[in-house]
Amino acid sequence: MTQIMRPTEEAELARIIADHARREAAIEIVGNGSKQGIGRPVTAATQVVTRNFRGVTLYEPSEMVISARAGTPLSTIQNELDKHNQRLAAEPLDLGPMLGNPEGAATIGGVVMANLSGSRRILAGAVRDQVLGLRAINGRGEIFKTGGRVMKNVTGYDLCRGLSGSWGTLAVLTEVTLKVLPNTEETRTLLVLDQPDELAVELMCAAMGTPFEVSGALHLDETLAGRLAALDLIEKGRPTTALRIENASPAVAYRIAQLSARFRPHGQVVELDHAASIRFWRAIQRLQFLVGTTGPVWRISTAPSRATEVVRAIRGYSELNVAYDWSGGLIWIETPASADAGAADIRRVVATLGGHGTLIRASETVRAGVECFQPLEPGVMSLSRRLKKSFDPAGILNPGRMYVEL
Amino acid sequence: MSTIELPTPDRTIIGRRGTIVQDLMRLVSPGSVISDDDGRRAFETDAFTAYKRMPLAVVLPRSTDEISRVLAYCHKHGIKVVARGAGTSLSGGALPAEDAVVVGVSRMNRVLEVNYEDRTARVETGITNLQISAEVAERGFFYAPDPSSQLACSLAGNIAMNSGGAHCLKYGVTTNNLLGAKIVLVDGEVIELGGNHLDAPGYDLLGLFVGSEGQFGIATEATVRILRVAEGARPMLLGFGSIKAASECVSGIIASGILPVAIEYMDKPAIHVCEAFAKAGYPLDAEALLIVEVEGSPDEIEALLERIGKIAAAHAPTTVRVSGSAEESAAIWKGRKSAFGAIGRIADYLCMDGTIPLGRLADALAGIGEIGERFGFRVANIFHAGDGNLHPLILYDANTPGEVEKAEACGAEIMKLCVDLGGCLTGEHGVGIEKRDLMRYQYSDTDLAQQVRIKDAFDPDWLLNPAKVFPLDLQRGARRA
Numbered sequence A: 001m002t003q004i005m006r007p008t009e010e011a012e013l014a015r016i017i018a019d020h021a022r023r024e025a026a027i028e029i030v031g032n033g034s035k036q037g038i039g040r041p042v043t044a045a046t047q048v049v050t051r052n053f054r055g056v057t058l059y060e061p062s063e064m065v066i067s068a069r070a071g072t073p074l075s076t077i078q079n080e081l082d083k084h085n086q087r088l089a090a091e092p093l094d095l096g097p098m099l100g101n102p103e104g105a106a107t108i109g110g111v112v113m114a115n116l117s118g119s120r121r122i123l124a125g126a127v128r129d130q131v132l133g134l135r136a137i138n139g140r141g142e143i144f145k146t147g148g149r150v151m152k153n154v155t156g157y158d159l160c161r162g163l164s165g166s167w168g169t170l171a172v173l174t175e176v177t178l179k180v181l182p183n184t185e186e187t188r189t190l191l192v193l194d195q196p197d198e199l200a201v202e203l204m205c206a207a208m209g210t211p212f213e214v215s216g217a218l219h220l221d222e223t224l225a226g227r228l229a230a231l232d233l234i235e236k237g238r239p240t241t242a243l244r245i246e247n248a249s250p251a252v253a254y255r256i257a258q259l260s261a262r263f264r265p266h267g268q269v270v271e272l273d274h275a276a277s278i279r280f281w282r283a284i285q286r287l288q289f290l291v292g293t294t295g296p297v298w299r300i301s302t303a304p305s306r307a308t309e310v311v312r313a314i315r316g317y318s319e320l321n322v323a324y325d326w327s328g329g330l331i332w333i334e335t336p337a338s339a340d341a342g343a344a345d346i347r348r349v350v351a352t353l354g355g356h357g358t359l360i361r362a363s364e365t366v367r368a369g370v371e372c373f374q375p376l377e378p379g380v381m382s383l384s385r386r387l388k389k390s391f392d393p394a395g396i397l398n399p400g401r402m403y404v405e406l
Numbered sequence B: 001m002s003t004i005e006l007p008t009p010d011r012t013i014i015g016r017r018g019t020i021v022q023d024l025m026r027l028v029s030p031g032s033v034i035s036d037d038d039g040r041r042a043f044e045t046d047a048f049t050a051y052k053r054m055p056l057a058v059v060l061p062r063s064t065d066e067i068s069r070v071l072a073y074c075h076k077h078g079i080k081v082v083a084r085g086a087g088t089s090l091s092g093g094a095l096p097a098e099d100a101v102v103v104g105v106s107r108m109n110r111v112l113e114v115n116y117e118d119r120t121a122r123v124e125t126g127i128t129n130l131q132i133s134a135e136v137a138e139r140g141f142f143y144a145p146d147p148s149s150q151l152a153c154s155l156a157g158n159i160a161m162n163s164g165g166a167h168c169l170k171y172g173v174t175t176n177n178l179l180g181a182k183i184v185l186v187d188g189e190v191i192e193l194g195g196n197h198l199d200a201p202g203y204d205l206l207g208l209f210v211g212s213e214g215q216f217g218i219a220t221e222a223t224v225r226i227l228r229v230a231e232g233a234r235p236m237l238l239g240f241g242s243i244k245a246a247s248e249c250v251s252g253i254i255a256s257g258i259l260p261v262a263i264e265y266m267d268k269p270a271i272h273v274c275e276a277f278a279k280a281g282y283p284l285d286a287e288a289l290l291i292v293e294v295e296g297s298p299d300e301i302e303a304l305l306e307r308i309g310k311i312a313a314a315h316a317p318t319t320v321r322v323s324g325s326a327e328e329s330a331a332i333w334k335g336r337k338s339a340f341g342a343i344g345r346i347a348d349y350l351c352m353d354g355t356i357p358l359g360r361l362a363d364a365l366a367g368i369g370e371i372g373e374r375f376g377f378r379v380a381n382i383f384h385a386g387d388g389n390l391h392p393l394i395l396y397d398a399n400t401p402g403e404v405e406k407a408e409a410c411g412a413e414i415m416k417l418c419v420d421l422g423g424c425l426t427g428e429h430g431v432g433i434e435k436r437d438l439m440r441y442q443y444s445d446t447d448l449a450q451q452v453r454i455k456d457a458f459d460p461d462w463l464l465n466p467a468k469v470f471p472l473d474l475q476r477g478a479r480r481a
């Protein structure tokens, strides 16, 4: 029987954790549970839900900083930011729909703990790059803070980065302070159609090498492009390479014209205006090209120059649907269902060619049987184990979520 | 004259100096160990020159393997190690100890690989910051973090201090521009963190390493992001009759949604010294000066500067001048970049480095003025206003007995003020020894204990750059006793 606890105060949460630490009893930490389907299933008699840590605690638009308690829904934060025409720079993905959950349900604590950044990462950095400060409780039940609310801070170690992406295995967040950015005046997107993968990645890299500050470089194969309602007005179901520019209006016009002139010889070029562009990238943020299907989904991080080689090698083993984001540096792969979701082949390819893969969507049985996160080199693993111990010596926080031994 | 306590060195280690030097020589290529007095003296301090200690020996290896052998040896014999890049730390981060071996990476400065498609460069960490940009300039690329010391400081030091510069308002600091590193751990084990892709698996150990001030290991190679240079860039000068007006103008620009590449701030004393030195055409009648730089195509630059001009107009500027030529732009930046040197010519100074929330800028500057007056010092302020990173320079006379200590005390008050205003003790220079004992002002003992445990995880015996960053009583040894 799982005992579910919903503390509302930091001190109460600290007591719960200290008590579990004494008893060496595991705790599963849940925000809204929108990603409970990611990673290895955690076995714990207690579930601590952080949803009651709610509300924006500080928002200074002219300083580009926002603080919120960890259980605040991302949608609440986005609404606040909208009022002042600002945004979260890293464009965090909303995996809800893709995993069969509702939209907008992710908590800000979960967003930081998953550190899964969206398309704008290539220009604006990752979620962890925007974390200025945190309050958290370690596995001993001690409340600590790190960082602050200022843009630059090298006072002591950078625990904000150390904790980002740790999936609740080091500490439970209670409050998060993030850097935000102004919304740009205008955004437009160029779609280059019918490019084979190799040319598409080449084209995206060329675009990233211009001074035009491309803030989204994505390529969808024809199957995935076919699933995007945002492409309804264009011919759907053709391989689509998208390049986004966001800036002041005159700058956008100029930059789009420059890029368009450069890429027109490659094939048909379509331009999305401001509204269409926003619709398009929102759909990408929700991974709409993976919504409504159930096949295993992998997220592979590699160098753009190796991206198509990685995909070609994996295609040698099975049919794939593929999207390249981050100019090719982030590959989304949908594979046919199998006992290991293709893990053996994918890991072998990635080990040979460089990069790493995370299994993002698969049945619980599959996830319990394979490593969902990329296995670590022995030296890095032993350092990670020591880091885990420094936060959570009894090993009670989300044990096994990322790796069996962490 | 020093007020910062340094631990008593271990006499038994110092007594074995001869043997240790002999052993080190066997581990590295010929000419890599410096053991004579004159040679060692060049390494006895960094740019925080009030503190000096002769190191036991200095090793300047030529490869990761050599560094690995040196660390394995020191680890086995319980010898402390202080990593060193170019020694430009302003917080005493690279200050050695009499019982410690300095391991410098300055001879490891090659560019190993540049990949324009992926926009990455793999380099040895002894390379200077500016050299990375120089290497890729021909193809129109650059390495973004630009500390004012970039001509001299090494990427190694940048990584250890998470250095930034004037342009990091837009481009971020070192941690935002580093993708991977090869690191030698305290026992000589070599690990690779990250790589030439954007996200690394597992915990963000690389992110933790950046800013760890040489206490987690020695970085020998790194993969950094390189970016395409903007089509053009142009600064404008804005002079104001009051600190308040200038501060409000900064907030106004940020709130408008414009993100300039840099917003630099100088107060009156700084303007006068810099102008006398660089002849940049700074307005001498202004109480405060902003240098705002924007980038883009010529039309974009024009449009942005016009918008900024309009925002400034609401704050009654006394000077509005847009640079008209490349020479003029260079002169404007020369004044700013040479500020520390220029002030150094007229007085001794202590360069502080704190950050504050932008909205408290006017309060901070008023408070700093008061503190300076109370101690009887002139304080010049030059800083990165866009991100609230203050650099108050306390001008004093080193020849007057007691002045250094008084200036340090004045500095400590200023740092505390930053924390009181919601800011922090250091935005880019690091804690080193300088701010070690102020850490408790910003953090609780529980906060610090968590950090100290991470140090334990990387370096259980505290051999790497000890006596820095944390109050001495929190460090290993003190805790065990």
Ligand SMILES: Cc1cc2nc3c(=O)[nH]c(=O)nc-3n(C[C@H](O)[C@H](O)[C@H](O)COP(=O)(O)OP(=O)(O)OC[C@H]3O[C@@H](n4cnc5c(N)ncnc54)[C@H](O)[C@@H]3O)c2cc1C
Pocket: A028, A029, A030, A031, A032, A033, A034, A035, A036, A037, A038, A039, A050, A070, A071, A092, A093, A094, A095, A096, A099, A105, A106, A107, A108, A109, A110, A111, A112, A113, A114, A115, A116, A117, A118, A166, A167, A168, A169, A171, A172, A173, A174, A299, A359, A360, A361, A398, A401
């Ligand atoms: C397999 C998978 C892949 C995903 N991929 C992406 C992606 O690529 N990009 C993206 O943006 N999003 C991704 N997500 C979704 C992302 O996790 C959510 O945007 C958000 O992080 C979840 O918020 P939540 O509060 O609902 O999460 P939950 O599912 O409740 O928690 C997510 C993780 O954070 C931990 N956690 C939550 N709150 C706290 C807290 N206060 N303190 C400590 N730990 C906490 C949980 O233990 C868990 O490990 C993915 C989710 C899954 C399951």
Ligand SMILES: Cc1cc2nc3c(=O)[nH]c(=O)nc-3n(C[C@H](O)[C@H](O)[C@H](O)COP(=O)(O)OP(=O)(O)OC[C@H]3O[C@@H](n4cnc5c(N)ncnc54)[C@H](O)[C@@H]3O)c2cc1C
Pocket: B046, B047, B082, B083, B084, B085, B086, B087, B088, B089, B090, B093, B094, B105, B125, B146, B147, B148, B149, B152, B153, B154, B155, B156, B157, B158, B159, B160, B161, B162, B163, B164, B165, B166, B213, B214, B215, B217, B218, B219, B220, B340, B428, B429, B465
């Ligand atoms: C005039 C002047 C202007 C400056 N302006 C700026 C500025 O604008 N922004 C800014 O951020 N800083 C500035 N600094 C501070 C300084 O230049 C930076 O901290 C710089 O990063 C130090 O680099 P370094 O190579 O000189 O490092 P060092 O001084 O040699 O060492 C600094 C720290 O790094 C550690 N370290 C060195 N090498 C390694 C390694 N291989 N592995 C692990 N740790 C290592 C050392 O142990 C020490 O703790 C300025 C300094 C001066 C003198």
